[in-house]
Amino acid sequence: xxxxxxxxxxxxxxxxxxxxxxxxxxxxxxxxxxxxxxxxxxxxxxxxxxxxxxxxxxxxxxxxxxxxxxxxxxxxxxxxxxxxxxxxxxxxxxxxxxxxxxxxxxxxxxxxxxxxxxxxxxxxxxxxxxxxxxxxxxxxxxxxxxxxxxxxxxxxxxxxxxxxxxxxxxxxxxxxxxxxxxxxxxxxxxxxxxxxxxxxxxxxxxxxxxxxxxxxxxxxxxxxxxxxxxxxxxxxxxxxxxxxxxxxxxxxxxxxxxxxxxxxxxxxxxxxxxxxxxxxxxxxxxxxxxxxxxxxxxxxxxxxxxxxxxxxxxxxxxxxxxxxxxxxxxxxxxxxxxxxxxxxxxxxxxxxxxxxxxxxxxxxxxxxxxxxxxxxxxxxxxxxxxxxxxxxxxxxxxxxxxxxxxxxxxxxxxxxxxxxxxxxxxxxxxx
Amino acid sequence: xxxxxxxxxxxxxxxxxxxxxxxxxxxxxxxxxxxxxxxxxxxxxxxxxxxxxxxxxxxxxxxxxxxxxxxxxxxxxxxxxxxxxxxxxxxxxxxxxxxxxxxxxxxxxxxxxxxxxxxxxxxxxxxxxxxxxxxxxxxxxxxxxxxxxxxxxxxxxxxxxxxxxxxxxxxxxxxxxxxxxxxxxxxxxxxxxxxxxxxxxxxxxxxxxxxxxxxxxxxxxxxxxxxxxxxxxxxxxxxxxxxxxxxxxxxxxxxxxxxxxxxxxxxxxxxxxxxxxxxxxxxxxxxxxxxxxxxxxxxxxxxxxxxxxxxxxxxxxxxxxxxxxxxxxxxxxxxxxxxxxxxxxxxxxxxxxxxxxxxxxxxxxxxxxxxxxxxxxxxxxxxxxxxxxxxxxxxxxxxxxxxxxxxxxxxxxxxxxxxxxxxxxxxxxxxxxxxxxxxxxxxxxxxxxxxxxxxxxxxxxxxxxxxxxxxxxxxxxxxxxxxxx
Numbered sequence: 001x002x003x004x005x006x007x008x009x010x011x012x013x014x015x016x017x018x019x020x021x022x023x024x025x026x027x028x029x030x031x032x033x034x035x036x037x038x039x040x041x042x043x044x045x046x047x048x049x050x051x052x053x054x055x056x057x058x059x060x061x062x063x064x065x066x067x068x069x070x071x072x073x074x075x076x077x078x079x080x081x082x083x084x085x086x087x088x089x090x091x092x093x094x095x096x097x098x099x100x101x102x103x104x105x106x107x108x109x110x111x112x113x114x115x116x117x118x119x120x121x122x123x124x125x126x127x128x129x130x131x132x133x134x135x136x137x138x139x140x141x142x143x144x145x146x147x148x149x150x151x152x153x154x155x156x157x158x159x160x161x162x163x164x165x166x167x168x169x170x171x172x173x174x175x176x177x178x179x180x181x182x183x184x185x186x187x188x189x190x191x192x193x194x195x196x197x198x199x200x201x202x203x204x205x206x207x208x209x210x211x212x213x214x215x216x217x218x219x220x221x222x223x224x225x226x227x228x229x230x231x232x233x234x235x236x237x238x239x240x241x242x243x244x245x246x247x248x249x250x251x252x253x254x255x256x257x258x259x260x261x262x263x264x265x266x267x268x269x270x271x272x273x274x275x276x277x278x279x280x281x282x283x284x285x286x287x288x289x290x291x292x293x294x295x296x297x298x299x300x301x302x303x304x305x306x307x308x309x310x311x312x313x314x315x316x317x318x319x320x321x322x323x324x325x326x327x328x329x330x331x332x333x334x335x336x337x338x339x340x341x342x343x344x345x346x347x348x349x350x351x352x353x354x355x356x357x358x359x360x361x362x363x364x365x366x367x368x369x370x371x372x373x374x375x376x377x378x379x380x381x382x383x384x385x386x387x388x389x390x391x392x393x394x395x396x397x398x399x400x401x402x403x404x405x406x407x408x409x410x411x412x413x414x415x416x417x418x419x420x421x422x423x424x425x426x427x428x429x430x431x
Numbered sequence: 432x433x434x435x436x437x438x439x440x441x442x443x444x445x446x447x448x449x450x451x452x453x454x455x456x457x458x459x460x461x462x463x464x465x466x467x468x469x470x471x472x473x474x475x476x477x478x479x480x481x482x483x484x485x486x487x488x489x490x491x492x493x494x495x496x497x498x499x500x501x502x503x504x505x506x507x508x509x510x511x512x513x514x515x516x517x518x519x520x521x522x523x524x525x526x527x528x529x530x531x532x533x534x535x536x537x538x539x540x541x542x543x544x545x546x547x548x549x550x551x552x553x554x555x556x557x558x559x560x561x562x563x564x565x566x567x568x569x570x571x572x573x574x575x576x577x578x579x580x581x582x583x584x585x586x587x588x589x590x591x592x593x594x595x596x597x598x599x600x601x602x603x604x605x606x607x608x609x610x611x612x613x614x615x616x617x618x619x620x621x622x623x624x625x626x627x628x629x630x631x632x633x634x635x636x637x638x639x640x641x642x643x644x645x646x647x648x649x650x651x652x653x654x655x656x657x658x659x660x661x662x663x664x665x666x667x668x669x670x671x672x673x674x675x676x677x678x679x680x681x682x683x684x685x686x687x688x689x690x691x692x693x694x695x696x697x698x699x700x701x702x703x704x705x706x707x708x709x710x711x712x713x714x715x716x717x718x719x720x721x722x723x724x725x726x727x728x729x730x731x732x733x734x735x736x737x738x739x740x741x742x743x744x745x746x747x748x749x750x751x752x753x754x755x756x757x758x759x760x761x762x763x764x765x766x767x768x769x770x771x772x773x774x775x776x777x778x779x780x781x782x783x784x785x786x787x788x789x790x791x792x793x794x795x796x797x798x799x800x801x802x803x804x805x806x807x808x809x810x811x812x813x814x815x816x817x818x819x820x821x822x823x824x825x826x827x828x829x830x831x832x833x834x835x836x837x838x839x840x841x842x843x844x845x846x847x848x849x850x851x852x853x854x855x856x857x858x859x860x861x862x863x864x865x866x867x868x869x870x871x872x873x874x875x876x877x878x879x880x881x882x883x884x885x886x887x888x889x890x891x892x893x894x895x896x897x898x899x900x901x902x903x904x905x906x907x908x909x910x911x912x913x914x915x916x
Contacts (some may be wrong), residue, residue, distance in 0.1 A: 001822045037835065097818065101832040104771040104822040116688065122874040124661070124738035129714040134904035138876045149880055151894060154444040176911045220708070220902035248908075261838075261872075360818065387585045 002105045006032045006080070007321040008314070009096050009109035011087050011262065014042020015303050016294025016310040017115035018070040023314030024113070025077045029321055032080040032107060034087055034098055040068030040074060042117055042301065045141070049168055051195070056304040066303060071319055090266040092287050097163040110290045113313050114263055120165075120297040121255040123217075128160075130216040135223030139165040141252040146172060154249030158226050159183045159212045161189040162197075164301060164401075166253020171200035179415030180206050184228055186213040186235060187374045191255075193301055193401050213227075214250065215242060224248055256299045266290060273352035274298040281358040281366045282316035283309065289324070289418065291317045298354050298369070301403055311371075342385070342416055347426030349373055351400070358423075367407050372398040372427050374430045379429045381406055385416050390423065397431040432880045434577070435459045436795060437577055438618060438627040440605050440641050442469035444779045446633035447588035447599075450731045450781035452789075454595035455805075461627075462597060463620065465604035465637075467901060469854060470585035472635040472693040473775065474865070476710060476742020478659060478698045480673055480690045481577040482774035483520065485540030485548060491755050494543045497774050500781035504577055507780060511587040512809035513579060514691035520576040520673040523567045523727065530676040533571040536678075540573070547574050562668045566727050576673060577688050579778050580691045583863045588779075590853040591807040595800070601904075603636075608644040610762055616645070629795055633785055634743040636707045638755075638769035644771075647759050650750065654707050654743035655772060657699030658716035663872050664693040666735040673725050673744040683773065685723030687731070692867065697724045697731075699742065712739045716722060737872050744772040749788065756776070756785050758793050766790060810848060810865065814840040834887070836878040838871025841887060850889045856889060860900040861884070883907070 008024040009016045014034030025031045044052070054060055057069070065310045074081060084101065089097035096107040120138040134280070135154055135407065143165060146149045157173055159361035162185040170180045183201060187213045190197050200287030201208050209228070215237055216227035258276040260268070268285040271278045276297040277285040284291050295307045343357050353370045360412040368383070381393035383406060390412045406425070413423070437453055439446045442464030447839070453460040454903040466472070484498035504592040508515035524533050526854060533550055540548045551572045556563055587629060589599045596781065607619040608630070618625045634641040639652040669848035676684040688696040720732050747770030754772075759765040766789050768782055792796045813831055824844070831844035849865040850855040856862045859869065859882055869875030869884055887894045898904040 001818065025650075036837065084833065086837065088834075088840055099821065100836065101825065101827065101829040103574055103825045103832065106818075106820050115620050119874050122876060124874055125734075127660075127712070127714075127717050127736060128714045129717065129739075131711050132707070134899040134906050137879070141876050141879060143780045144880055145907060146911055149894075150911045150913065152909055152911055153906075155906055215714070220710075221899070221901040238741070240433055262667065 001103055002031070004105060004107045006030045006107060007110040007325070008032070008317050009034065009107050009113055009114040010095070011090070012042065012117060012294075013037075013040040013081065013116035014115060014117050014294065015044055015067065015115065015306050016117070019075050019307040019310035020113040020115055020293055020314030021079050022070070022077055023072055023311040025079050027046065027315060027318035027322065029110070029318040032082060034082045034085050034096070035087050036084070036086045037316050038084050040081065042072045046143050047168070048147050049172070054326065055302070060239050090262050092267045095287055110324055111143050111291060111317040113296050113317050114285075114290065114292040114296050115310065116262060116296045117393050118256040118258045118260045118299055120252070121257060123252060123362060126254055128214055128217055128220060131220040133220045133223045135219075136217060136250045137249050137252070139163070139169045141250045142169055142251050143159060143172070145364065146176060149418065152176065152178060154247075156181060156247040157249045157251060158214070158245060158247045159233070159251045161185060161206060161253035161255070162192050163253040163255060164192040164196050164400060166251060167192040167200040168194040169205050169251060169253070171204055174206065175206050181245060182207045182209055183285070184209045184212045184214060186231060187211070191401055194399070205373060213237070217250065223248055223250060223290070253317070256295065258296045258299065260296060263292065264294070268411065271356055273346065274315070274354065278355075278356045279354065281355050283313040283355065283363065284316060286318070296338065298352065301401060305403060337346070341419070342413070342421050342423055344368060344423040344425065346370065347424040349376060349379065349427040349429070353425050360416055364423040365407050365409055366413065367405055368425060369403055369405050370425050371403055372400050375399050376427060376429055379427045381424045383408065383423060384430055385423045398427055433461070435625065435627045437629045437790065438463060438616070438625055439631040439633055441635055441638070442466070442472040442585070442589065442599065442601065443472050443632035443633065443635050444585045444588070444776060445472065445635070445695035445782055447592065448479045448779040448783040449586040449631055449633055449768060449786050450592035450597045450599065452787050454535055454592040454597045455799060455803045456796065457800050461625065462599045463605055464599070464601045467602055467858050468856065468864070469599065469601065470504040470582035470864065471697050471860070471900065473742055473744055473771070474581045474585050476659070476740060477581060477744070477773070477776060478686065478696045479581050479690060479776060480520070480686070480688055480774075481579055482547045483540070483573045483576045483776040484543045484774075485536045485545050485571065485573060486678070486774070487539070487543065489539055489542035489840045491751070491753055492756060493778070496754065496756070497783070498543050498545060500778040501577070503780040504579065504777070505689045508579070510621050510805045511807040512589055513583045513587040515577050515579050516689065516691055517575070517577050518672050518689050520573040520675060521560065521570040522571040522675045522677060523556065523563065524677050525566050525568060530569055532677050533569060536571050537599070545573065545575070547646050548572070550576070560670055560672055560674065562670070562728055562730050563674070564727055567727070568752040568827050572618070574639045578620070578673060578688060578691060579706070579776065583691075584776070585777070586854055586865065587807055591805070593853050594807070595803055596782050605641060605644065606640070610645060616764070627767065629790055629793065631766045631768060631885050633768045635771070636743050638767065641826060642759070642765075642767065642769075645762050645765055647762055647765060649767075650747045650755055651762060652745055652747055652770065656702045656704045657742050657744065658712050658720055659696055659698030659740050659742065660717070660720050660741070661739050662695040662697065663735040664734055666695060668730060669695055670728060676723070676727060681741065681846065683829040685720055687728055692870075703746070704743070707743065708742050710743055712741050712765065734823050738874060744775070745770055746772050754769055754782070754788070758789050765807060766793070775868070785849060810852070811845055813842045814846055817893060826864050835881045835913070836866070836871065838873050839867040840866040841866045846882060846885050848887060852888065857886070858898045858900050859886070859906065863884070
């Protein structure tokens with residue numbers, strides 16, 4: 001059994017983990033990345049389509065290209081990378097229990113960065129009735145089969161859910177000669193990015209059926225058909241619209257859930273709105289020295305945003321670990337005197353905010369990320385604490401598929417106290 | 432052609448328990464299962480409760496067998512090393528009428544010989560289950576009740592039977608049975624022929640069809656369908672007790688069941704069906720489960736559902752909902768173990784004893800084996816080991832250092848061991864039942880491709896031949912345009 005010590009242990013070697021590790025290393029910390037797969041890059045490695053890096057690198061890259069740029073930087077930076085290594089436990093005292101072919105490892109860390117990503121929602125989560133045959137799988141698994149294993153999941157494909165992975169796979173399967181019969185979406189609007197609707201469905205004449213869902217799975221031992229039906233404004237199935245579509249594969253692209261089993265083992269509290277940790281403006285969880293970033297924190301649509309968020313987490317984690325080190329023996333740093341915690345939460349039309357709390361007075365700007373719950377044609381962001389308006393945006397359109405960000409300046413929040421201890425982010429419709 | 436003293440048709444928990452019982456005696460026996468694995472009919476479609484026996488009418492065959500079977504479980508679990516927990520059962524009542532019903536159950540239970548039953552009040556219930564519906568007033572408490580994983584039990588029975596000389600053969604659907612002049616039977620499967628002196632029909636929902644192959648038309652069967660739900664291990668406020676509402680005429684009601692593995696099962700509905708093959712979930716049934724469990728545990732988070740499944744309980748019609756365990760009235764040497772509806776899991780070990788006695792009465796000499804080994808070794812469960820044991824295991828075999836299923840912490844070593852086990856796992860679901868790979872919250876989204884690759888490698892089969900469960904359930908078809916790189 002190996003025992004190791006690092007200032008920073010980053011759990012997960014996808015885009016979030018790599019960016020956090022690089023930033024922490026740049027700040028002078030000793031850093032290890034633990035990655036369960038046989039290479040760094042995470043889910044980017046199977047995202048062989050382009051569209052990555054437009055904002056961060058100002059160029060259009062494929063997923064593996066985006067990953068490679070970071071993999072090369074990690075290799076050059078002198079970060080210890082443990083591949084094929086699975087973390088199986090994490091304690092509040094920041095001890096990491098991991099394993100690989102060489103045996104068990106116990107790593108002690110000054111700070112932890114959680115960067116484990118997310119997983120796909122499955123059939124069970126939405127309780128689709130019917131038989132339980134082969135031929136029903138998540139879109140991400142299908143992407144793995146086609147792009148990495150080079151196997152076809154079937155020939156005649158129905159896709160349920162208009163999440164980005166489903167849209168990307170509609171195009172990918174079409175290009176590989178499979179017949180994509182249609183994409184069905186329960187809601188009256190698409191869940192994926194507009195550019196993906198355009199580039200992946202419209203350009204390939206793949207129909208998108210809104211307010212329509214799969215109501216029955218038919219066939220055993222292999223899928224033979226699905227029944228679809230339209231739903232009304234209350235999402236109730238309209239019986240007379242039921243229709244059976246012969247197919248051999250049903251792909252599910254019905255949402256992503258941050259993977260926080262490990263976070264919970266360390267006692268980190270989760271935000272029920274994101275299923276990710278509750279974090280402050282430094283992306284620190286409620287367990288001191290444990291930070292979170294990327295899709296484990298909240299599900300992103302663009303990897304560029306993941307990178308930025310992870311750099312922030314890596315920076316803060318390094319500051320924490322290095323300060324703890326130098327302050328050893330001295331009293332706790334960062335005296336709480338004259339400081340207050342202000343909660344940040346969603347108001348009208350907003351699903352969640354990250355962070356969920358902040359400390360004032362704050363020496364620096366605070367970036368609040370959020371998503372609207374449903375598309376809004378004309379609306380404005382209003383951020384307020386009590387009756388005090390901290391920020392008001394210009395009226396424009398909002399989509400739930402796009403993550404929004406507002407930056408508040410220190411002087412806008414530092415006066416807050418007492419009765420105004422919640423910052424509410426709303427997006428109000430404008431007539 | 433192989434001749435056996437006994438051929439058992441059907442490899443569910445009933446058939447495997449009978450195989451296990453037969454393996455204790457000096458005789459030759461084989462079990463023929465039509466499916467690709469054992470335990471994949473009614474055995475995999477229920478909640479795993481070992482009912483203690485307060486439900487059956489005193490004096491019925493079911494009452495006797497249920498109580499005896501339930502009492503055998505703790506020792507069997509020790510000998511055969513399968514998981515068992517002892518959460519006890521609450522049957523909760525909300526009204527005076529319910530209380531009368533609970534007292535009636537208590538009386539049944541006492542007559543049937545169930546130990547330690549008591550009616551408890553609301554405060555006693557809440558001490559144990561603080562999140563129970565506030566309207567619940569009293570409960571019948573059966574503290575001895577246990578819960579098992581029924582397919583693990585079937586696998587354990589089958590493995591131990593095999594170790595003691597019984598042939599366990601899968602993918603062997605019996606297509607013809609002939610009673611020969613010398614009294615023996617000739618059985619055909621699509622690929623083989625067998626002969627035997629005695630047949631035990633443990634074919635679950637298909638027992639009437641198997642009987643008909645031998646010219647027996649003593650009973651007709653229909654399935655009683657049930658929907659069930661599985662909830663995530665990380666659900667908050669998990670119940671510690673199996674909680675039933677007061678029962679209806681044909682069903683014990685929708686219960687909340689803690690499992691051996693830390694999940695929670697909600698089940699089940701009960702609807703008589705015609706189709707014996709349609710192990711489907713139905714939307715109204717699934718909704719009834721959610722509504723039903725909320726009557727017991729109003730705060731239970733339905734967002735933690737990770738899977739729905741279903742089961743078909745085999746019911747012999749016009750038999751007072753009892754089991755049908757008897758030698759055929761018309762064909763000597765043909766023993767029925769049919770209609771094993773609820774509580775089939777609890778009853779299986781005692782059904783096996785009953786069948787043994789029927790075989791004995793029918794003329795088969797049952798002489799105990801001197802070298803019978805009652806013990807089965809538990810397969811390695813990496814997750815359950817200490818860190819030092821895990822480290823030693825990996826050093827001994829690096830395959831145990833490779834995690835395949837991250838949700839349930841299952842290693843490649845455990846999967847390879849299952850593929851080469853006594854009752855080999857040859858499908859994705861067979862591996863899932865033995866190792867729990869794919870059983871967790873991602874429902875195999877992350878590990879399916881790895882398990883397929885391991886199966887393909889270990890069995891020497893192309894990836895496109897690997898099945899989910901039954902024949903024809905291939906998971907992948909051909910290669911993409913550029914071929915496999």
